[in-house]
Amino acid sequence: MRKRRDWLGKQYHKLSMPLSVVFLLSGRRFHPQYRMTWRRKWALGRRLYRNWRHIRTGISYKGHLAIAAKLLEIPPSVKGVVVECGCWLGGTTANLSVICDLVGRDLVVYDSFEGLPAPLAGDNMKPEVKGSFRGDLDVVRQNVREYGVIxxxxxxxxxxSDTLSSHAEPIVLCFVDVDLKSSMHDCVVSLWPYLTPKGYLFFDEYTLLHNCAIFFSERFWRDYLGTTPPGLMGSGTGVGVGQYFLGPWLESPAIQRPTSLAYTRKDFNGRWDYFPESETASEPPAN
Ligand SMILES: C[S@@+](CC[C@H](N)C(=O)[O-])C[C@H]1O[C@@H](n2cnc3c(N)ncnc32)[C@H](O)[C@@H]1O
Structure with a gap:
């Protein structure tokens, strides 16, 4: 049953690849300096797809294409790196490095390279998850050397908790795929201040509404970042990458597999401000 489901999923991805490239890379706001002719778009799509088939990843090449589309919109004059938090075997890292090379940016990758840490009480996860998704640094480097731009x-x-507080570069796009609430907390608290005004924070746990909730929590954004919540585009169903997901069930037919992602930005507003009984109902958002 599982084999058949995997086979169906592969066929779906293969057949939908050309359409996905057309849909996801047909943006009219790509900066002209990147010279994204259809020939170059097609070459990028094929390379991301090929890499994705060679290295196991948590998200699909369609998610990588969606990230590419946003990076291609950011003018080269905006200074900043791309950051990946949580890389496992380096499948997404390889593709991000290819996209970074196209837009002339560096990629900074944060990971324990020892898998997930032991969950804390608030994570609501079993202790057995410790060490899951382990990808040794040598393995990740080798994968990127072979398929990406090391x-x-x-x-x-x-x-x-040890590494992120030393981060110093402006960030134009950050991809967070770290599974635990405690890890998400560290990533958002430490890296959000470095996000450029129209930079993107992409997030993998978009089907898990209790994790998406961090982007709507007034208490979290007030206490840790002194602002209001930005919300999250794609929470629950993911950004449109040529798949569909009818949650909340994670066990679903092959082409319903949730392999999309979600994103937010500093200039988004996820704060509810309609309180008819209150005189200060329409205070403008602080961010
Ligand atoms: C689901 S995997 C990432 C999958 C990857 N993004 C992909 O596309 O294939 C989660 C990763 O987060 C890392 N991670 C989670 N919490 C961490 C923490 N607190 N410190 C360092 N690494 C952490 C794990 O080592 C693991 O590599």
């Missing part, structure tokens, strides 16, 4: 990458090894 020269674009800097690897920062260690637990987020």
């Amino acid at each position: 020269e674009r990458c800097t690897f920062r090894k260690g637990w987020f």
